[in-house]
Amino acid sequence: MTESKVDASLFANYVPLNALRPESQADLARKSVVSTARAGDSLFKLGDSADRALFLMSGALQLKDGDGKVVSTIRAGEPSAMHRIAHQSPRRVTAQCATDVRYLAIDAGLLDVMLTWDQTGSFEVGELVAGETETGGDEDWMTRLLQMRTFQLVPPSNLQAMFMRMQEVQVEPGQVIVRQNDAGDYFYVVMSGRFIVTREQPNQKPVRLAELETGACFGEEALISETRRNATVTALVRGKLMRLSKDDFRTLLNDPLSxxxxxxxxxxxxxxxxxxxxxxxxxxxxxxxxxxxxxxxxxxxxxxxxxxxxxxxxxxxxxxxxxxxxxxxxxxxxxxxxxxxxxxxxxxxxxxxxx
CATH class of the missing domain: 3.40.250.10 (Rhodanese-like domain)
Structure with missing residues (x-):
């Protein structure tokens, strides 16, 4: 088998690669390869881990069951070739080349992360407070959380542990709390102050997405999906945040709510x-x-x-x-x-x- 680098323009021909944002396609292309295989070679065998997402570019493949029976044939250019080849894990079939083939190989886990990253809503914020918010005492953020159904579903012992493990963070105007493309590390709750949510766009000014006040939460989506941050959150005025570490968030909040x-x-x-x-x-x-x-x-x-x-x-x-x-x-x-x-x-x- 031979391998070559990938031009992101190839992704326009394949589902769901063609739905990714251009910058995500560029990132994925740098970590993908185009490979070739000869007639009779197997791209994968029944029972293998599906750690790569494969897309047929030229030639034909036969998918065979455990008895060696051909259950389907995929030919380049046909609608079935626009999709990942039998991408369930572990593999339920063997993919054998009926002819010489060229195929696109992509890290399956990275693709799943990219799909989630691009689809986690319009911004990296789960603002849990409905309606207008007013800045009040430091206890307001806790009261607001406890009034939300999300936290009412969390076992009382977990809530107690959550409040005990949360760390208070003082912030200054202009301070960046969460930066787009960074790895997720904390879940945040606004105690006081005002924060702006923006998203970077290639060759454009950042887009203003939302403004957060007391009782708002942000940062959870990157922790749940194990993806990068998809927006930047910056303090507009002096304020206070409570933050919960990634591991504590998963143990105390996400697992009970999942x-x-x-x-x-x-x-x-x-x-x-x-x-x-x-x-x-x-x-x-x-x-x-x-x-x-x-x-x-x-x-x-x-x-x-x-x-x-x-x-x-x-x-x-x-x-x-x-x-x-x-x-x-x-x-x-x-x-x-x-x-x-x-x-x-x-x-x-x-x-x-x-x-």
């Missing part, structure tokens, strides 16, 4: 009319295969379209790996919805993987 549910139990709830699927993948991914009766609302649109969801309905968020749906369930819970995460992601047979 409410993971297995496929069998989730299916029984949906079929019994007690819940509904909410697929937060991109429309191009959804159209290739989905669970029966699913509503598709991409993660990047979730905050904007929450008003269209039935607040009396229980929602089971799902995606291909569970990363994006974990963020979605946290957002839904913040806003008062009853939400679960489909553990393990959508079964490969419902994703249109072809095997």
């Amino acid at each position: 409410r993971r549910i297995g496929a069998d139990e989730a299916t029984a709830m949906v079929e019994g009319g007690r819940a509904r699927w909410l697929d937060v993948r991109l429309p191009s991914e959804f159209q290739r295969g989905s669970l029966p009766g699913t509503l598709n609302l991409p993660l990047y649109m979730l905050r904007m379209k929450l008003g269209q969801l039935d607040a009396q309905q229980t929602w089971i968020a799902c995606c291909d790996t569970g990363r994006r749906s974990s963020v979605a369930a946290f957002i839904l819970t913040q806003k008062g919805f009853d939400a679960y995460v489909l553990d393990g992601g959508i079964p490969a047979s419902n994703r249109g993987d072809g095997a």
